[in-house]
Amino acid sequence: MITYLNILIDSPEFLAQLIINGLLVGAIFALIAYGLALAWGVMDIINFAQGEFVIFGGYITYTLFYQFGIHPILTIPIVALVLYALGLIIYKTIISRLLGQKDIFITILATFGLAILMQQLMQAIFGPDVVTADPRLGMLKLFDGSILISNIQIVSFIIAISVGILLFVVMKYSRFGQTIRATAQNPRAAGILGIDIDKVYANTFAINTALCGIGGSLVVMVWTIHPFIGLVYTFRSFMIVILAGLGNFMGIIYSGMGISALENVTGFVIGAEFQAAVIFCLLVIILVTRSIRARRKRQYLE
Amino acid sequence: MITNNKQNMLIWIGLAISAVVPLLLPNYITVLTYIWVMIILALTWDMLGGQTGYTSFGNILFFGVGMYVSAVVQRDMFSSGLDRFERVSEIVVNLNASEYFVSLAVGTLAGAIVAVILAVILGSGILGMRGHYFAICTLGLGHAAAEIASGIDYIGAGSGMVTPIYPGELALSKEAFYYYAFMLFAIVTFFLFRKIYQSQFGLALNAIRDNENKAESMGIHTTQYKIAGWSIAAFFLAIAGAGVGNVIGFIDPVEIAFSGPTFGVWMIVMAILGGKGTIWGPVLGAVILYSAKETFWTYLLGWDKVALGLLIVIIVVYFPKGVLGYFKERKQLSNSILSQKGEG
Numbered sequence: 001m002i003t004y005l006n007i008l009i010d011s012p013e014f015l016a017q018l019i020i021n022g023l024l025v026g027a028i029f030a031l032i033a034y035g036l037a038l039a040w041g042v043m044d045i046i047n048f049a050q051g052e053f054v055i056f057g058g059y060i061t062y063t064l065f066y067q068f069g070i071h072p073i074l075t076i077p078i079v080a081l082v083l084y085a086l087g088l089i090i091y092k093t094i095i096s097r098l099l100g101q102k103d104i105f106i107t108i109l110a111t112f113g114l115a116i117l118m119q120q121l122m123q124a125i126f127g128p129d130v131v132t133a134d135p136r137l138g139m140l141k142l143f144d145g146s147i148l149i150s151n152i153q154i155v156s157f158i159i160a161i162s163v164g165i166l167l168f169v170v171m172k173y174s175r176f177g178q179t180i181r182a183t184a185q186n187p188r189a190a191g192i193l194g195i196d197i198d199k200v201y202a203n204t205f206a207i208n209t210a211l212c213g214i215g216g217s218l219v220v221m222v223w224t225i226h227p228f229i230g231l232v233y234t235f236r237s238f239m240i241v242i243l244a245g246l247g248n249f250m251g252i253i254y255s256g257m258g259i260s261a262l263e264n265v266t267g268f269v270i271g272a273e274f275q276a277a278v279i280f281c282l283l284v285i286i287l288v289t290r291s292i293r294a295r296r297k298r299q300y301l302e
Numbered sequence: 303m304i305t306n307n308k309q310n311m312l313i314w315i316g317l318a319i320s321a322v323v324p325l326l327l328p329n330y331i332t333v334l335t336y337i338w339v340m341i342i343l344a345l346t347w348d349m350l351g352g353q354t355g356y357t358s359f360g361n362i363l364f365f366g367v368g369m370y371v372s373a374v375v376q377r378d379m380f381s382s383g384l385d386r387f388e389r390v391s392e393i394v395v396n397l398n399a400s401e402y403f404v405s406l407a408v409g410t411l412a413g414a415i416v417a418v419i420l421a422v423i424l425g426s427g428i429l430g431m432r433g434h435y436f437a438i439c440t441l442g443l444g445h446a447a448a449e450i451a452s453g454i455d456y457i458g459a460g461s462g463m464v465t466p467i468y469p470g471e472l473a474l475s476k477e478a479f480y481y482y483a484f485m486l487f488a489i490v491t492f493f494l495f496r497k498i499y500q501s502q503f504g505l506a507l508n509a510i511r512d513n514e515n516k517a518e519s520m521g522i523h524t525t526q527y528k529i530a531g532w533s534i535a536a537f538f539l540a541i542a543g544a545g546v547g548n549v550i551g552f553i554d555p556v557e558i559a560f561s562g563p564t565f566g567v568w569m570i571v572m573a574i575l576g577g578k579g580t581i582w583g584p585v586l587g588a589v590i591l592y593s594a595k596e597t598f599w600t601y602l603l604g605w606d607k608v609a610l611g612l613l614i615v616i617i618v619v620y621f622p623k624g625v626l627g628y629f630k631e632r633k634q635l636s637n638s639i640l641s642q643k644g645e646g
Contacts, residue, residue, distance in 0.1 A: 046434045048441075097619050104433045105357045109570070110618045112359070112441075116563060117611025124608060231445065238438055273459075277449035283442040287435055288427040301435040 004269045013146040018268055022261030024153040027160040028218045030256025032233060033240035034164060034249070035211035041246045042184040042204045045095060048111040050237055051230030052118035053209045057083055057216025058133075058225040059126050065133040072133045072221050073155065076214055083213030087206030090114070095205055096198070115230065123227040132224040133217075156218040161253075163214055167207070168249050180204055232276060235283050236260075242286065317489065324481050331477045333596050335549060338484035340592045342491050342542045343569035344576070344584030346535040351570065352578035353499065354528055355511035356429070360440030361539060362566035363447045366559035367420060368413035368540025369547035370457055375409035376402075376466050376548075399469040410544040417540030418533045425529040432514070448560035462554035465547050480549050487545070491538050496581050498534070507531055511579070563607060568592075571614055577626030586625055 008015045036050050047053075057079045064075045094114060098107045137151035171177035182190040183200045191197045215233075219225060240259055244251030263282065267275040291301050324331045343365070350356045377393065380401045397405065428439050452460040468476035498504050506527045509517040518524050547553050560566075568591065576587025595606075602609055617624075623631065 046438070048438075094615060094619055103355075103622070105351075105355065105437075106618055106622050108357055108434065108437045109574070110615055113611055113614030113618055115611075116567065117608060117615060119563075120605075120607040120611050124605060231441075235438070235442060242435075271453070273453040274449065277446050277453065280442045280446035280449060284428075284439055284446060287431060287439045287442075291427065291430045291435070295430055301431040 004271070008265070008269065013143065015265070017147050017149075018264045019261045020147065020149060021153065022264035023257045024149070024157045025222060026257030026260030027157045027164075027253070028215050028222070029233075029236050029240060029260050030253045031160045031164055031218075032212055032215040033237035033244075033252050033256055034167070035208035035215075036237040037241045037244075037246055037252060038211075039205055039208040040241065042180055043095075043099065043201055045098065045107055045205075046111070046238070047205075047208065048108065048234060049115040049118055049230075050208075050212060051233030051235075052115050052122070053083060053086075053212035053230075054216040054219060054233045055225050055227065055230040056086075056118060056122060057213030058220035059122060059131070059216075060213070061217035061220050062131050062133045062225075063126075065135075072135045072217065073159075076159065076217050079213040079217045080210045084206045084210040087209030088202055090209070091202045091205045096201070099201065115234070119227050119230060126227065128227060130224045130226045131220070133220045135221055150222075152221050156222050160215070160218060163211070164249075164253065167211070176203075232279055235279055236263075239279075239283050239286055242290065313489075313492075317485075320485060321482075324478060331481050332549070333592075335477070335481045335484050337589060337592050338481070338488040339542055339546055339549075340568065340572060340588035341488045341585050342484070342538060343565060344572040344588040345488075345491055345495055345581075346539045346542075347569040348573045348578055348580075348584045349495065349507075349531050349535040350528065352573055352580070352583070353504065353507040353511060354531060355579075356432075356528065357437045357570075358440045358532075359437060359562075359566070359570070360443035360447075361535065361569065362444045362560055362562060364417040364421065364536040364539040365543035365546075365565060366447060366451065366555070367417050368410070368543030369553055369559045370451065371413035371416045371540075372406070372409035372544030373463055373465050373547050373553055374457060375412050376405040377463070379405040379408060394464050395466040397466050397469065399472055402466060402469050405466070406544075406548065410541050413544045414537045414540040417536040421533040421536035422529055425532045426525070429525055429528040429532065444560060444562055444566060448556050448562070451555035451560060457555075458553070460555065462552060462558070464552055465550075467551075468548075480545060484542075484545060487541065492581070492585065499581060503527070503530070508579075563610075567610065567614070571610070571617065574622070574624055575617055577624030577628075577630075580626050583624055583626045590625070 008018075032050065032054055036047060040046055060079045060082055061072050061075045064070045064078065065072050070078075094110055098110055101107055135152060137155065140149045140151055140154065141147075142149065171180065179190070179195045179200050180203070182193070182195060183197055183204075187197050190200075216225070219233075236259065240252055240256045243255040243259065259282070263278060266278050266282075270278060287301070294301055320334070324334060327334075347358070347361055350358050350361075376397075377395050380397055381395050424443065428436065428443075431439060451457060457463055468479075472479075499507075506517070506522050509520070509522060510524050510527060514524055543559070547559070550558060553559050557564075572587035572591045573584045574587065575591055576585065577583030600606075621628070
């Protein structure tokens with residue numbers, strides 16, 4: 001551990017490399033977290049299957065790339081459409097029955113069961129192997145090659161940010177975005193004023209899954225996926241949202257990129273075998289500190 | 303409602319049958335052992351999940367901790383001087399009968415104590431949260447434990463470790479010993495938990511479930527009660543874990559000890575299937591789910607875990623009250639219809 005720390009101190013280029021990689025990939029995490037925050041804020045549902053939608057999106061890109069030879073970047077709109085449709089189906093069959101449930105436990109466990117179902121289905125369909133769909137765009141060399149950035153990371157950063165901004169603009173200025181925001185504020189009043197709440201909820205959830213899908217196809221290009229890695233993405237997006245707070249668009253981008261950079265550096269220092277443990281522990285630490293801070297004000301996290 | 307006396311009579315009949323069954327069906331003894339294990343798992347999960355309404359996804363942590371602590375004690379108690387260059391996962395310890403049982407007892411107790419200490423420390427940080435935050439935090443705990451355990455070389459890292467071999471010279475076979483041990487332990491757990499739920503402590507737990515803010519304002523220190531409940535669950539869960547590690551004979555961090563997709567989910571599903579928040583619900587759910595799993599899940603081949611996921615979604619969305627809850631509701635309904643008729 002100390003040797004790794006020394007490496008970072010001795011070569012600031014390497015530290016910069018880790019941080020830049022983290023910041024670029026962080027935009028993808030922020031996109032996924034934005035979807036979670038959307039469903040959470042509007043419907044008061046935390047989707048435990050968030051990461052599984054991401055991985056499913058990744059597998060669609062992978063299949064389209066290897067089976068049909070479509071360039072991975074061009075698969076993004078297809079993935080978004082497929083995941084949007086899947087989101088609508090899951091809303092109709094499962095999520096719509098959970099709305100208005102008083103027992104919060106039911107919603108948590110239903111989406112958790114959905115997560116297990118999707119994990120196992122993906123393993124049965126695509127197999128347990130680690131896959132990637134690298135479009136081979138080459139590397140960008142900075143400072144005489146002391147910092148290497150793969151071009152796909154830059155491309156995916158741009159895509160993630162532009163999808164996020166597009167959605168932000170739609171939410172803020174379109175009639176459709178207005179109905180979603182109105183429903184989030186007060187569903188009953190929105191219903192009285194003629195907004196079809198069920199439709200708004202269905203669309204919100206489907207937008208969430210579509211965002212996950214886009215995130216997933218970016219992830220499979222930049223990194224690798226396998227059927228059981230989804231939980232890590234669920235945790236990451238949850239962390240990002242609780243750090244930023246609901247309905248804080250810029251906050252989600254900042255905390256997404258920040259958490260990702262922090263995770264990259266700590267993962268390197270502590271060791272590769274603890275990389276996933278870092279994410280899980282980080283989540284527990286963030287939650288416990290927030291809880292202790294809330295307790296001082298005689299409040300609690302709910 | 304059935305009284306305690308009637309219940310006890312039913313229990314004794316059931317116990318008499320289950321004490322004889324392994325003699326009649328020696329081939330199924332391991333499956334029957336697991337039914338007792340599942341009953342313990344479901345009962346301990348229900349302490350927090352059912353009685354206080356706190357959905358914990360991380361109880362598997364205590365199961366795994368008990369398993370690992372016990373295995374380490376059993377390995378190192380009588381055979382000092384672990385070879386540094388040997389691969390931990392290949393170390394097999396041979397003990398004679400007295401050494402085996404002494405180290406098993408000490409290891410189990412040590413595992414239980416470590417689990418309780420962990421429950422108190424973690425609980426004081428985590429149990430102040432509610433709802434979603436608590437659920438996701440405990441889910442994180444369970445997975446963090448698995449990841450950390452797979453990185454520690456002393457306990458075999460990702461390739462796991464082997465528990466001591468059961469001494470061969472005994473008249474009682476390994477399978478029979480663990481069957482009766484788990485049966486006894488499940489009975490103790492059941493009666494103790496029933497006693498707890500009928501006491502003032504149990505009422506406090508239920509008050510937390512019904513309305514935590516009101517309970518707090520009535521002077522119940524809710525967080526302390528939750529920590530106490532979690533610690534009791536952790537104690538029993540760790541003992542079960544220590545036993546299961548020895549039954550399987552091999553410990554692996556992700557697939558066995560901290561296995562979210564098997565033991566970790568089963569305990570929750572079983573408690574809900576039977577009816578959470580009751581004493582008989584988890585027992586019933588454990589028996590139903592595990593017998594169903596053993597009888598027809600093998601025919602599903604690779605799709606058994608898909609079926610589990612589907613089962614959770616279906617149970618939770620369409621059948622959230624469980625078997626006992628369903629019958630209770632029906633009974634209440636028919637009672638109210640009868641009383642209406644009487645009045646008319």
